[in-house]
Amino acid sequence: MFESLEERPTDAIMALMALAKADTNPNKIDLGVGVYKSDDGATPIMRAVKQAEGLYLTEEATKSYVSTIGNADFRKTMLDLIFGADYPALREDRIASAQSTGGSGALRLGAELIKSSGKEPSVWVPTPTWANHEPLIGSAGLQIKSYPYYNRETLGVDFEDMLDHLRQNAKPGDAVVLHGCCHNPTGADLSPDQWDRTAEFLRDNQLVPFIDLAYFGLGHGLTEDTYGLRKVGETCPEVLLAASCSKNFALYKERVGLVAAITTSADQARVVQGQFGALQRRLTSMPPDHGAALVARILDDAALRDVWLEELTEMRGRIKDLRKDLSDALRVQGAEAMAAAIIDQNGMFSTLPLSVEQVHRLRSEHSVYMTNSGRINIAGANSTNIPALADAILKVL
Ligand code: LMR
Numbered sequence: 001m002f003e004s005l006e007e008r009p010t011d012a013i014m015a016l017m018a019l020a021k022a023d024t025n026p027n028k029i030d031l032g033v034g035v036y037k038s039d040d041g042a043t044p045i046m047r048a049v050k051q052a053e054g055l056y057l058t059e060e061a062t063k064s065y066v067s068t069i070g071n072a073d074f075r076k077t078m079l080d081l082i083f084g085a086d087y088p089a090l091r092e093d094r095i096a097s098a099q100s101t102g103g104s105g106a107l108r109l110g111a112e113l114i115k116s117s118g119k120e121p122s123v124w125v126p127t128p129t130w131a132n133h134e135p136l137i138g139s140a141g142l143q144i145k146s147y148p149y150y151n152r153e154t155l156g157v158d159f160e161d162m163l164d165h166l167r168q169n170a171k172p173g174d175a176v177v178l179h180g181c182c183h184n185p186t187g188a189d190l191s192p193d194q195w196d197r198t199a200e201f202l203r204d205n206q207l208v209p210f211i212d213l214a215y216f217g218l219g220h221g222l223t224e225d226t227y228g229l230r231k232v233g234e235t236c237p238e239v240l241l242a243a244s245c246s247k248n249f250a251l252y253k254e255r256v257g258l259v260a261a262i263t264t265s266a267d268q269a270r271v272v273q274g275q276f277g278a279l280q281r282r283l284t285s286m287p288p289d290h291g292a293a294l295v296a297r298i299l300d301d302a303a304l305r306d307v308w309l310e311e312l313t314e315m316r317g318r319i320k321d322l323r324k325d326l327s328d329a330l331r332v333q334g335a336e337a338m339a340a341a342i343i344d345q346n347g348m349f350s351t352l353p354l355s356v357e358q359v360h361r362l363r364s365e366h367s368v369y370m371t372n373s374g375r376i377n378i379a380g381a382n383s384t385n386i387p388a389l390a391d392a393i394l395k396v397l
Helices: 012-022 047-059 072-083 102-116 133-138 159-169 192-204 227-235 266-283 290-300 302-332 336-344 356-366 386-396
Strands: 095-101 122-127 143-148 175-179 208-213 239-244 256-262 349-351 375-377
Touching: 047 290, 047 302, 072 095, 072 227, 072 239, 072 256, 072 290, 095 102, 095 266, 102 133, 102 208, 102 239, 102 256, 102 266, 122 133, 133 143, 143 159, 159 192, 192 208, 192 227, 208 227, 227 239, 256 266, 256 290, 290 302, 302 336, 302 386, 356 386
Parallel strands: 122 143, 122 175, 175 208, 208 239
Antiparallel strands: 095 256, 239 256, 349 375
């Protein structure tokens, strides 16, 4: 059996992680994988998570199974956090949800739900998008199509092109993946006005928004970063959501995520929730509980929640400071357009206008690591190496 299998290349982002790790240059700058780092290059466990974990270890009474849709407290506290407890669809019990194995598991469950509808819609993803969107969603058996999003010349969103393309090519019932905030890989987000127009556009063209909310809290703030999701949820009858706690709770390896669907009625939500449970059972049976239990503990406890919010605010502030420092350093050297884009963009990522060859030169000549597309994770830089980073970028340009 196994002899017929072909060798597969290692995932590009995972391979880049290994390359950066193996580089012994003490001045290397690793801007690869989307993992938050503090100024000393570490990815610490958040203070609130450590405290919750201490409490949880003494309180936890069993390792028995939870359920196919996961931890109920986690689902409730997450939905309240994302939508706000007064959100109409939440108050009316129109939101189905399931805990998932990270944001990736949520994307996959969302894709499986679309597939289960039996309607064979296409799923539209932006160009560019997170490299794993197509494999995760496509391998549920759905056809993936692309719409224009980021313009590598203007370093901004091609908003009218995006709407025109979808207007002309998408069919009623198709799903459209939108990054809720902190677009991966470009950091170029829709403005609130653009979200308002997008929501109406999707409703008028009977398209179903599928919002990937992997980095909320790390852009402008929890409320600002969920604006687009809440807007489409108030405007369109049906919405899918894949949310992650990997980044904003720094729980990466614990694999904590939430899939949710805004539906048209409480009855419909009950059916969708049952589907989520059945789909999860078929794929992995149940999501892991540890990380989700910690998130629920933090969100349920006012004191722990404050500790978490404070640290999240620090992380967001540090990302903004690094953006400003890099932008200033590039501006001094005359790279005006790049400097302006880095300030406008949001969250950990920006995509620099570099060729693959320039990216490889940055790696081999300067020990600066980023994906071949020119995506940088700005949180991988620090207050002392920004001038060297700007210098290296300018040298290869
Ligand atoms: C990234 O985009 O770097 C992260 O989301 C990590 C991953 O799994 O690709």
